Amino acid sequence: xxxxxxxxxxxxxxxxxxxxxxxxxxxxxxxxxxxxxxxxxxxxxxxxxxxxxxxxxxxxxxxxxxxxxxxxxxxxxxxxxxxxxxxxxxxxxxxxxxxxxxxxxxxxxxxxxxxxxxxxxxxxxxxxxxxxxxxxxxxxxxxxxxxxxxxxxxxxxxxxxxxxxxxxxxxxxxxxxxxxxxxxxxxxxxxxxxxxxxxxxxxxxxxxxxxxxxxxxxxxxxxxxxxxxxxxxxxxxxxxxxxxxxxxxxxxxxxxxxxxxxxxxxxxxxxxxxxxxxxxxxxxxxx
Amino acid sequence: xxxxxxxxxxxxxxxxxxxxxxxxxxxxxxxxxxxxxxxxxxxxxxxxxxxxxxxxxxxxxxxxxxxxxxxxxxxxxxxxxxxxxxxxxxxxxxxxxxxxxxxxxxxxxxxxxxxxxxxxxxxxxxxxxxxxxxxxxxxxxxxxxxxxxxxxxxxxxxxxxxxxxxxxxxxxxxxxxxxxxxxxxxxxxxxxxxxxxxxxxxxxxxxxxxxxxxxxxxxxxxxxxxxxxxxxxxxxxxxxxxxxxx
Numbered sequence: 001x002x003x004x005x006x007x008x009x010x011x012x013x014x015x016x017x018x019x020x021x022x023x024x025x026x027x028x029x030x031x032x033x034x035x036x037x038x039x040x041x042x043x044x045x046x047x048x049x050x051x052x053x054x055x056x057x058x059x060x061x062x063x064x065x066x067x068x069x070x071x072x073x074x075x076x077x078x079x080x081x082x083x084x085x086x087x088x089x090x091x092x093x094x095x096x097x098x099x100x101x102x103x104x105x106x107x108x109x110x111x112x113x114x115x116x117x118x119x120x121x122x123x124x125x126x127x128x129x130x131x132x133x134x135x136x137x138x139x140x141x142x143x144x145x146x147x148x149x150x151x152x153x154x155x156x157x158x159x160x161x162x163x164x165x166x167x168x169x170x171x172x173x174x175x176x177x178x179x180x181x182x183x184x185x186x187x188x189x190x191x192x193x194x195x196x197x198x199x200x201x202x203x204x205x206x207x208x209x210x211x212x213x214x215x216x217x218x219x220x221x222x223x224x225x226x227x228x229x230x231x232x233x234x235x236x237x238x239x240x241x242x243x244x245x246x247x248x249x250x251x252x253x254x255x256x257x258x259x260x261x262x263x264x265x266x267x268x269x270x271x272x273x274x275x276x277x278x279x280x281x282x283x284x285x286x287x
Numbered sequence: 288x289x290x291x292x293x294x295x296x297x298x299x300x301x302x303x304x305x306x307x308x309x310x311x312x313x314x315x316x317x318x319x320x321x322x323x324x325x326x327x328x329x330x331x332x333x334x335x336x337x338x339x340x341x342x343x344x345x346x347x348x349x350x351x352x353x354x355x356x357x358x359x360x361x362x363x364x365x366x367x368x369x370x371x372x373x374x375x376x377x378x379x380x381x382x383x384x385x386x387x388x389x390x391x392x393x394x395x396x397x398x399x400x401x402x403x404x405x406x407x408x409x410x411x412x413x414x415x416x417x418x419x420x421x422x423x424x425x426x427x428x429x430x431x432x433x434x435x436x437x438x439x440x441x442x443x444x445x446x447x448x449x450x451x452x453x454x455x456x457x458x459x460x461x462x463x464x465x466x467x468x469x470x471x472x473x474x475x476x477x478x479x480x481x482x483x484x485x486x487x488x489x490x491x492x493x494x495x496x497x498x499x500x501x502x503x504x505x506x507x508x509x510x511x512x513x514x515x516x517x518x519x520x521x522x523x524x525x526x527x528x529x530x531x532x533x
Contacts, residue, residue, distance in 0.1 A: 037366060159384045162376055165368055168361040172336055172353075173379040173432075220412060221367050 027146030053110020217270025350435030377431030
């Protein structure tokens with residue numbers, strides 16, 4: 001058992017990495033579950049691309065500075081989210097097309113700005129994260145975002161579920177439809193920014209979506225999916241960090257691949273809607 | 288007055304779907320909206336719900352709460368919700384966005400499900416329901432909304448006779464409770480039997496009043512004639528006589 005415990009007991013950087021990943025697991029996975037249920041799984045990926053230029057601009061202005069990159073990332077993400085939502089609600093264009101348009105503009109702008117200043121190796125940190133080098137400020141930020149996310153989701157749970165399940169009904173009984181949608185997109189942005197501190201912008205979406213997709217094959221209620229997804233993310237974090245430690249693998253991809261393994265196993269063996277249920281069905285019932 | 292409509296024009300892309308409509312619905316009336324496809328019936332209900340801003344004219348709703356059953360609902364039936372959780376949404380006016388469901392609320396949900404013949408379906412996921420059961424669930428939710436004005440857009444379409452009869456009984460219960468009900472229907476015979484008032488619509492109002500005076504052969508013929516005109520090059524509508532009508 002020592003291979004399981006010792007890395008975390010002996011090394012402070014492993015403890016910090018574990019705490020950071022658990023914070024992300026708790027905050028990002030419920031967001032991922034609602035993205036999945038709203039058929040917006042790829043929205044997370046597009047948003048991650050939209051955030052990258054903001055973080056890059058922050059980096060260019062202030063160097064490898066957590067505050068500047070966070071503010072830049074959140075600002076870019078929120079601008080794209082608000083513009084996307086506004087265009088979808090007030091014009092004939094659908095949300096997916098609107099988002100594609102704005103994130104591509106944001107990405108091109110970011111690449112342009114970065115190339116004007118010349119590229120830098122440190123920018124790779126933004127792309128691939130630095131989970132093994134999280135400082136106090138970064139850890140505080142991750143835990144704060146996770147807390148804000150959980151509290152916000154608990155508060156707007158009913159309008160959010162209604163906006164997912166029957167948006168037209170929500171519009172007929174209250175004015176919550178618009179606000180809850182924008183609030184949710186804001187949470188997506190916040191959690192992607194949290195994720196890129198640890199896992200990088202490209203990997204941050206993975207910890208959001210893969211556990212949620214795996215959970216779909218185990219649970220048939222929202223509460224069940226939220227619980228399964230958080231557990232999958234937490235276990236993947238531990239497994240990925242251990243693999244990274246013992247085999248000298250880069251930790252971000254190791255964590256996401258652990259979550260991917262969970263997803264593939266769930267896809268084949270999960271009890272509801274999986275390949276097993278499809279191709280090796282159990283005998284049908286009488287009524 | 289449950290609903291007062293003055294010189295109302297609703298439409299899409301400047302083309303009117305409801306044209307210069309005046310209408311007064313008495314509180315507690317049970318009215319069917321009849322008319323050919325494309326006559327503006329669903330558009331009118333959308334206008335009353337505020338989903339579609341009027342191009343001209345105005346709508347005054349007398350009821351504090353309005354419940355609405357759209358023809359094409361946007362319910363995501365694959366969403367993992369139980370029948371109980373889904374129907375409980377009808378209690379929004381009691382719970383708001385943040386309030387919890389009390390034991391009394393849950394028993395109200397149970398009563399609403401019993402009223403539509405779905406006792407014991409509380410734990411069933413909405414994805415496992417048949418088309419008729421979904422419509423029963425929608426009616427249970429409408430029951431809980433406790434609204435003064437209830438708008439139904441083709442509520443009995445694609446239902447078997449038993450289900451349609453059960454849900455019609457719910458409509459008549461609302462009528463008995465003094466609620467105002469406005470329902471888009473295509474079954475003229477059912478309208479004659481069960482709906483005291485009728486609005487015959489073909490973009491413009493053809494007739495409104497007691498059903499037997501509205502659903503005459505002559506009026507129905509006029510309604511069929513009126514609804515087909517859609518002209519890409521139509522002129523801007525100017526009606527000087529209507530200017531002050533509001």
